[in-house]
Amino acid sequence: MSLELEIQRLTAAIEKLNSNIALVLTTPATQVVNVQAETPEPVQETSQVETEQQKTATVTHDDVQSAILSKVRASMDNKPKVKSILSEFKAAKVSDIDAAQLTNVLSKVEAL
Numbered sequence: 001m002s003l004e005l006e007i008q009r010l011t012a013a014i015e016k017l018n019s020n021i022a023l024v025l026t027t028p029a030t031q032v033v034n035v036q037a038e039t040p041e042p043v044q045e046t047s048q049v050e051t052e053q054q055k056t057a058t059v060t061h062d063d064v065q066s067a068i069l070s071k072v073r074a075s076m077d078n079k080p081k082v083k084s085i086l087s088e089f090k091a092a093k094v095s096d097i098d099a100a101q102l103t104n105v106l107s108k109v110e111a112l
Helices: 003-026 047-056 061-074 078-088 099-110
Strands: none
Touching: 061 078, 061 099, 078 099
């Protein structure tokens, strides 16, 4: 959905809301007004938007590094466990980890 169409849809919804509020404010308290809310249509996301979300959802070396640091700072008992995980992926340090394996490493570190 283009941005212009979304703006038009939201503008129409705001105008409808404003008219309903004005109707409620101008109607005497003894008179009942039946106002029905309109449910918005679900927005269909395009594959381009999904691709952008996947790019932002990728795990980086920095993500793994900060997860490791937080686990070790929480308990020094985790340090040998972290070293074991790194050696399991044939890495001496986080930057040695293959980019394709970062998600697996992160999930193991978070499981500590």
